[in-house]
Amino acid sequence: MYASAAQYNHPPRYPVTVICGGIDKGSFGNDILSKIYAGVVALRGNTTCKVNAPSNESETALGWRWQVKIIAFFFLNNIDYKCQVLQREFH
Numbered sequence: 225m226y227a228s229a230a231q232y233n234h235p236p237r238y239p240v241t242v243i244c245g246g247i248d249k250g251s252f253g254n255d256i257l258s259k260i261y262a263g264v265v266a267l268r269g270n271t272t273c274k275v276n277a278p279s280n281e282s283e284t285a286l287g288w289r290w291q292v293k294i295i296a297f298f299f300l301n302n303i304d305y306k307c308q309v310l311q312r313e314f315h
Contacts, residue, residue, distance in 0.1 A: 225264065242266050 246266025252258040268280035 225267065229267070239267055 225243075229243055233240045243263040243266055246264075247259045247260040247267075250259060250262060252262045252265075
């Protein structure tokens with residue numbers, strides 16, 4: 225949430241200012257989690273807590289998706305590099 229706010233801190237809301245204002249007020253306490261919560265509440269409002277439902281997905285399935293993305297990343301970068309080399313050789 226904060227990374228997105230920092231990347232796109234645009235008017236009229238200026239989300240970084242809103243988050244930091246909530247943290248600075250410290251309405252929920254002085255510990256780290258209370259300050260984080262205050263920032264979230266400042267930006268999103270004080271709604272009920274939402275807990276992610278447990279997932280029955282195996283670590284293997286999660287790991288496989290991650291590995292496929294990494295393999296594709298390196299494969300595509302390698303192709304791009306080879307194309308650049310070939311273009312230099314033939315031009």
